[in-house]
Amino acid sequence: MLVRGALIERLFDQRDKRLLILSAPAGFGKSTVLYQFGQRLQQTGARLAWLSCDEADSEPQRLLLYLIGAIERVVPGFGEQVSNLLHSEITLPLEALVDAFQADLQKVEGELYVALDDFHRIRHPGLVSGARYLVERLPKNVHLITCTRFKPRFLYDEPWAFWLKAEDLRLSLAETQAYLLDVRQLELSEAEVELLYRRTEGWITALHLAVLALQRHSDRAAFLAELSGTERNIADYLAEDVLDSLPEDLQRFLEQTSILDEFNADLCNALTGERDGQDLLDRLQGDQLFLIALDDHGEWFRYHHLFAEFLQGRLNKRGDAGRLLHAAARWCEGHDLADRAIRYALRARDYSFAAELLERQGARLVAGNRVYAILAMLKSVPAEVIRDHVVFQIFYAWQLAFEQRFAEAEALIEELSGRLLQGRGKAMHFGMTELLAVTQVLKALVLLYQDKLEACLKIARQWLAMVPENQPVFRASLSCVQAAAYALLGEFGEASKAITVARTCLRVADSEYLNVVTSLIEALICKECGELERGRSISEAARARVERVFGRRSRVGGPLSLAYADLLYEQDRHAAILTELPRATTWRDVATPVELVSRGQLVMARGRFFAGEAEQALEQLDEWIAGLHGPGYERVYAHAIACKVQFLLWLRRPNEAERSCLQLERHLAVLPEGRYPDAHVSLALAQAHLALSERRADKAQAQLEQCLAKQTAEHQRDRRLRLSLLLSVASWRKGNSDKAFALFQSVLEEAWARGYRRLFLDEALWLLPLWEAWSQAEPLQAQGWSGLAEGLREQCRRLAVDPEAFEENQDISHREREILRFVAAGLSNRDIAQAVHLSEATIKWHLHNLFAKLGVRSRTQAVLKGKSMGLLSEA
Structure with a gap:
């Protein structure tokens, strides 16, 4: 027997109530829960009288006799007074018998619980008032517990009653x-x-x-x-235990309305041709016949899935389903429920009507992000039917795009656009004109996610010029695509202008989805501009909107959460959103491009790494990088590899970091010049990190200054802050302390004021030595930043890096590291000299200095010490 511990505890907490009711449809385990609750009561010393009710027990006198018998088994001698009245020849009113029964109950000492199982079988009309009369006069030590399929007719919202319903009895x-x-x-x-x-x-x-x-x-x-509900065991149970006991008109109503996914009284009337829908729904609710309310007002309902399938099986034998589905489609069309109307038409195999509905309503469904629902419906449509209707093919193109079959999607869109445009001389109704615009939005999206950004912008500009002002949804859609393309090209100024156009259009348009997309792109622009707080505010307002309109776990919020997480990470607030990211990063389609997925992946990897799970985070990052190959992944790959270089240097594995950095250089060298500016910034940062770890401050400084000189636009603030912070470290390492301290203080004040926190903590390995020097040189300035200093030290301790030993290997020059790697490879001094084009004597001199710095006496000891210090890879 399955122990229902949580339910038993709930009942036990309410055991002092006069009446406890377990009410649910057939087969919800009411009797089992009652039995387990009775056992729990008996463990406390309470007595439990049990009566399993039957329809033959409905006559009040007989029911009282059986109740007396049940109680007498646990309370010997009970019921003498009422038994005498029941066996007398005088016919007494029910109230008199109840009063006598109450008098006998008053004599019972201790807690007594009377369980009435299957109480719904008691159907005598006089028992409604009699039951309430009894319960209201029960002694405090006597309690009734009933199991019933229906809501008790004598029960309202009584303080002395506790009620468990079907939703409570469902298994978790x-x-x-x-x-x-x-x-x-x-x-x-x-x-x-x-x-x-x-x-x-x-x-x-x-x-x-x-x-x-x-x-x-x-x-x-x-x-x-x-x-399904047509499975033999389930169908037999429902037929025999549920349906057969219902009147024929109610059975017919259940069967006819079972084709509906969701329904209200008006929709039921449209199907049945009657006007009693509300009365029958009220009855089904009261009888708890597998009816589930979908709103707080009790207007919309659905049936339990298995019950609905069982009913549909019976209906299909009559052959009425097609007619009813068509009536449902017509009703939904007339009540502005286009997606449901299309679904019912497709289920009725009325493909012409479904296509007509899609032509008229499809564009609005796309604008409301209802594409997924339409695509799910079209899976059941035969291929030949899809080929016969242009509108079905348009949505099939969306399906291809969602599956990342971009070339096929683009080819189909070209064909469809040609067919539609060639028919322009004919009278193309308004819906198809809108869908023609939809195909262009889709085409622009497909080009965008293939990284064909110039072609994407060309389509967007062309159709923005053609789409009339009274089509704000499509103008907003194209403007969003345009903004995304500009952002990927690094032209954030143009992206901001496009978003302004989208916002203007959305003031007079009804598209919650496009409002969310616009907010998402705005948040990305804010991140690039270094406006973290503004970006966070925009994201949070949009997330609240998503939850209100689309639901808490809606797919619409997935892309937004990825952009939001990126902002939160910079502010060191990302712990609040980490649980959302695994799900959001698994969506790969045109609604969630890899550009956004990369932000979530990097936040998860960095969050895990800097929380102390370094090896696990690196493994997670490598697993993700393994899938980033081919066109469309250029930027993402660069950001991921740069992140990996940073991780490896924190782990003191410079050789592996160097290999990764060279890998990134080769990756970007074959790409068009200036096409991926943000990827080149990632490369410059990775190269600078590596150069600093090799004590080549001059190289780091040159790389950073060269890259920084290109970041002059107002919107490139985020990049400038990152480059400038590392440049301050390189300048200090090179000996230019005044310049380094001035630059460091300037970056610190600006970035901190803008909300940046991780910018400093993630660079603690390089920043902490500079911080110590700056705090000694400028103690008054540094005094106000003691909290950040402790944060830098804590970050180092979390990754098992001793801040006191930072300088341990800083005296090892780049040339000495290079020679040490050759020594580890087993090369002789002569071989090393030939490899680096130096004399053998010079090699010996370098090794002498290296041994002294490492505190060793042999080549073997030098290699072992080099590995322990991170100068050599363990591989």
Whole structure:
């Protein structure tokens, strides 16, 4: 037996109530919970009288006799007074009998619980008032517990009653897992358990019957995939235990409305041709017949999935489903529920009507980000039907794009655009004109995510000039695409102008989705401009909008969370969003481009690395980098490799960092000059980090100054801050302390005021020595930044880097490191001299100095010490 511990505790906490009710449809485990609760009560010394009700017990006198008998088994001698009245020849009113029963209960000492199982079977009309009369007069030590399928007719919102309903009795995922794995001893995977949980929706009898059927099938995966309410065990149970006891008009209503995914009274009336929809829904609610409310107002409902499938199976035998689906489609069309109308038309195989609806409503559905729902519907449409309707092919092009089959999507869009434009001489109705614009938005998106940015901008400009002012949704869409393309080209000024156009259009348009996309791009622009707080504010307002309009776990919020996480990371607030990122980074389609995915991946890797899980973070980063090959990944690959170089240098593995840096140089060398400015900034930072670790401050300074000279635009503040901070370290290492300190203080004040925190903490390995020198030279200036200094030291300690030993290997020159690597490779002094074009005597002199700096006496000791200090890779 599955132990329902949480429910038992809830009931036990309410055990002092006069009446406790367990109310749910058939098969929800009410009697089992009641039995377990009774056991718990008996453990406390309470007495439990149990009566299983039957329809034959409905007559009040008989029910009282059976109640007396049940109580007498635990309270010997109970009921003498009321028994005498029941066996007398005088016919007494029910109230008199209840009063006598109450008088006998008053004599009972200690806690007494009376359980009435299957109380819904008691149907005598006089018991409604009689039951309430009894409960209101119960002694404080006597409590009634009832199990029933229906809401008790005598019960309102009473303070003396506690009520568990179907939603309370549903099994949780953990209980489902316990039942399947522990009670039934089945060897099921986590995915199979979750599938059974979703299909049964916490209905324990369905779960039990599914398990029985599962044991008869050799192909478990196929059975689970096809499990529905038409499965023999489940269908027989529902027919015999639920449906057969209902009047015929209610059965007919259930069958006719079972084709609806969601419904209200008006929609039900449209299907049945009657006007009693609200009355029947109220009755189903009261009888708890697998009806689930979808809103707080009790207007919209759905059936339990298995119950609906069972009813649909019965309906299909009558052949009425097509007519009803068409009526549902017409009703939904008339009530501005276009996606539902299309879904019902497709299910009715009325493809012409569905295509007509899509032509008229498709553009609005795209603007509202309802594309995914449409694509899911089209999966069931035969290929030949899709070929016969241009509108279906337009959405099929979206499907190709979502699957990253960009070349196929682009070719199909070209063909469709040609067909539509050639028909311009004919009267093209307004809906198809809108869809023609939609295809151009899609084409621009496909070009954007293939990194064909100039072609994307050409399409966007061309169609922005053609789309009339009274089409704000499409003007906003094209402006967003345009802004994204400009941003990827590094032209953030132009991107800002495009976003301003989009915002202007959206003031008079109704597209919550485009408002979110616009906010996302604005947040990215803010990040580049160094306006972290403004970007965070925009992101948070958009996230609140997403949750309100689309729901907490909506896919619409995924891309936004990636941009938001990037901003939060810089402010060292990213812990609050880390749990959202794994899910958001798994979406790879035109709605979540790899450019955004990269931000989430880097936030996860950096967050993990600098929290102390360095090796795990590096492994995670390498796993991601392994999939970043081919066109469209140029920028992302550069950012990932630069991050890896930084990680390796923190881990004191300079050889591996050098190889990664060379890999990045070769990657960018073959790309068009000036095409990926942000990637070249990442390369400059990686090269500077490596040069600083090799004590080549002059090289680091030259690289940083050369790159910084190109970052003159107002919007390139984020890049300038990163380059300038590292440049201050290089200048100090080169001996130009005054310049270094002035630059460091300037960057520190500006970046800190703008909300940057990780900028400093992630560079602690290089910044802390500079900080110590600056604080000695400028103690008054440094005094106000003591908190940051401690943060830098804490970051080093978290990654097992001793701040006191920073200078331990700083005296090792680049040439000495190079010679040490040759020594580790087993080369002789002569071989090393030939390799580096120096004399053998010079090599001996370098080795003499190196041994002294390392405190060793032999080549073997030098290699071992070099590895321990991170001068040599362990590989």
